[in-house]
Amino acid sequence: MPNGNTVQGTVADGYESVREQFAAVITGEEPDHVAQLAVQVDGERVVDLWTGPGTSGDTLIGVFSATKGAAHLVVALLVQEGVLDLDERVAHYWPDFAVQGKQDITLRDLLAHRAGVIGADGGFTLDELADDRLVAERLAPQRPYWRPGAAFGYHALVIGALTGEVVRRATGRTLQELYEERVRAPYALDLHLGLPEEHEPRFVTTLPMLPTAEQFAEMRAAATGSHSLPGIALNRNRPDSEELQHLPNHRAVRAKGPASVGGIGSARGLAGLYAAAISRVDGRAPLLKHDTAAEFAQIHSIGYDVVLRRHSAFGLGFVALADTYPALGAGAFGHSGAAGALGFADPGTGLAYGYTRRRFAYPAGTAPENAALIRAVHAAARAAR
């Protein structure tokens, strides 16, 4: 097996079982399989693994919606500092938003995926999708796709443009700028909302899913129309829309780093983000106070997600992960991405987790192998205490 399905990197004493689990989940993947796993406990890195030809822990991969975790850490900071008020109406910050029944939607509603503004009639161009501000301009006049308050659904491509516009109106700065200054640069995180040209050589393009015939049949059976809620949320209501899976392969997207899906990074970067959020790292206090982290992790929307057409659970801007991975504590918060990436913090155990993969997993969304990896990481961390 000279093709790369071998585990590289290191684990701390006591985390050998995580290495074994990582080796197990990459068995049977394609020869070109690229994946990374990084874990920090109480700020210290205990797992730093990767696989794939020509890959390293420094390889940069499109993390898709795991980007939302970086974006909403900035929002959490601004709430913590009193710059933003969760129970303030969005229209207070962003007056153009106060039309078509959206006038009473609060920032909290927005972060909980309750606003119903999941896309725009006619869809977005690629240039728009690359630029949160253009998306926000399109969303301001949009009628919600469900009655605000009556349901919730994943704002897959636009939540970061919506919350980012609130940030921009309140601070005069873009969410990307604030992320760079307040979070990424101080910790030298390899997770970029706007990838500088000099890091481009480390970037590898996303590869499309390779479903089996059976998986393909399942996808066909579950197919939704281009003007259904999932269709609108994934921009399929625009006939010439670029497929989601290719978005980070456009330099324009990588350059601007739209806050919903445009982040480029590594597993180290994702783990480092969440470690910075909840743990003391290199002498720096955790970015989030206990109360802030707890409020953003609190379940705000749970049950049938009208976009995903299945059960889901959100805190504020983050996924309430313990509902899916019940080994985790109720205070765990994080975000997965379409190709299979996942980043999260579990404050109760001090865990910060980052996972990336280059090729879309089946099904799209959190890659299935995360379940086994989380169990292994959790068990090892508990044993090490």
Place this chain on the structure above:
Amino acid sequence: MPNGNTVQGTVADGYESVREQFAAVITGEEPDHVAQLAVQVDGERVVDLWTGPGTSGDTLIGVFSATKGAAHLVVALLVQEGVLDLDERVAHYWPDFAVQGKQDITLRDLLAHRAGVIGADGGFTLDELADDRLVAERLAPQRPYWRPGAAFGYHALVIGALTGEVVRRATGRTLQELYEERVRAPYALDLHLGLPEEHEPRFVTTLPMLPTAEQFAEMRAAATGSHSLPGIALNRNRPDSEELQHLPNHRAVRAKGPASVGGIGSARGLAGLYAAAISRVDGRAPLLKHDTAAEFAQIHSIGYDVVLRRHSAFGLGFVALADTYPALGAGAFGHSGAAGALGFADPGTGLAYGYTRRRFAYPAGTAPENAALIRAVHAAARAAR
């Protein structure tokens, strides 16, 4: 096969596949099987099919709850004109309603099946079920069967009496009168809320379900008590209650056309109703403005329906159909009926669909064959663009 399981009628060029699908779904049905399918696109009829001995496109069939689509098109018109306000309390129009915790229920709540007034203690006589005003009198003093706001559930037999009473109090006219004047007569729709004597010869009685032994066992296993929520909603809380499936077989019901389940019509009538709602037809502007249609189609209640005891999705007075048939656009609205009828509009594609069948399908509710028919219609309409 001289017994009627042959397809009659016509389709426009490009809709041959719909005819084939219609032929496919009637294969294996009983020799006396009667069904009709009509489709209009942008107001133009493109499918006009039927099957069954002695049947034609003019045959009139009990459409059960597909009636609600006709009823609530009238409500939508009155909201559009400012005669009714969705966010006004029902008790504003109908003071007797303001008892037993119902004082704050809005017209919007009512239309979204959230009021909890799904029936009356002791149930209704057949004479009452035939007459929306008598039903409304019984419902005014009724305690809701769940806490208003805490849940939603299908008001199967009474929603039209409730919304109809609001209409009557606000306008002095019955919902049936307004439907006749504003909708049915101008378009000569063969869908009647109150079937005139002269049309009786075209009416064929509804026939009961013929479940297989396995289906019968499934129904037994899912049986609910006469005083459970489904029992109350289907009037089984009255010991001598007539079975739902026989309701349109009573001339008293056909004559008065109660707005929840008493409509008598054809597939052409159902398709014509929804074409009139969203499309220019014979030089007449669509009855509903884009914004009105969009608001009535918006998901207002979704998740576990405490009456149906399964997932369901409602807009305002209409079913939010794209949740069930994801080939449709998020703006699709319509209503099915217990024997298997279905009528809907999909504004995004200009589709108006009508389907009827004489014998109850298994399971009761939207007949399963609608799924395949909708896919065929949708694919043909898309190809024809």
Place this chain on the structure above:
Amino acid sequence: MPNGNTVQGTVADGYESVREQFAAVITGEEPDHVAQLAVQVDGERVVDLWTGPGTSGDTLIGVFSATKGAAHLVVALLVQEGVLDLDERVAHYWPDFAVQGKQDITLRDLLAHRAGVIGADGGFTLDELADDRLVAERLAPQRPYWRPGAAFGYHALVIGALTGEVVRRATGRTLQELYEERVRAPYALDLHLGLPEEHEPRFVTTLPMLPTAEQFAEMRAAATGSHSLPGIALNRNRPDSEELQHLPNHRAVRAKGPASVGGIGSARGLAGLYAAAISRVDGRAPLLKHDTAAEFAQIHSIGYDVVLRRHSAFGLGFVALADTYPALGAGAFGHSGAAGALGFADPGTGLAYGYTRRRFAYPAGTAPENAALIRAVHAAARAAR
């Protein structure tokens, strides 16, 4: 079969089929199986059965959460009398509660398991769990584990301490004292919230579940972390926590009778409780007026329960049982307990039901045999009318 799997006790004429069903469900249980079934109709006892070596209808068993039915009958009485107002804020009665986002939670929210205060960071000692007042002290400053209003979940170990504290603040008496004076003593019910020393000889300890290998594997697969919502709700977030199933085996718990899980009683006691609630018994008027019973039985929370991680349905302080047992009327209210006990009233039919068992059933919660027993009881009662 000298080992006790024989049915003892009596049934009224017409209830022989219930005896047969009771015999059927104990077949195949362990030789030491202990269970009791008692039913009253319109206040009259019609079923009084038990099984088990050394057991009688007077044997006392830990009823776990069936205790909540006794506790909340007291709350219902106080609401009926105007001492408590369901729509008043909890903090009105209990000012210490008004912190960490809990200030607007109403008594109704609390009783509907919507408050999110399902446990305390760090968990409870056994001494605390035995004493509702100590639990309440811990819960007052606690941050809710989900956003109040955004979800609901079973407050398994603490709901009685929360509602009990409201009772104590409003009346100056404990819930246990009021239960003893107003409910238990007048009817001489063998269902104790605080078991007097003299009744100890009749108590038998709870026995642990004996899962099959397959059941054990299912439990492993569904295991949740100690800091997940289920973990917190069952006090597993305390490392040295006593297992739930042993709680009533501690005299300290039996002596104080915490209102969530500490009740000790018999099937007769449970049936007698609900008969007293809805029927004339021994010349005494029903404790609850029709309207009070109807309001407490009304569905207030239904859908995905974030603690149980499955569908559940609550009225106020009671389970809305018809959602699970659809043979029952929509007005049925009651509560099950972890070992398998169940008590409920079905006002529409005048049924009051009590069931206990000594050994935990699989799965924990309402024992599966209740479904068949309820069907038998319901059918017999209907035939006897």
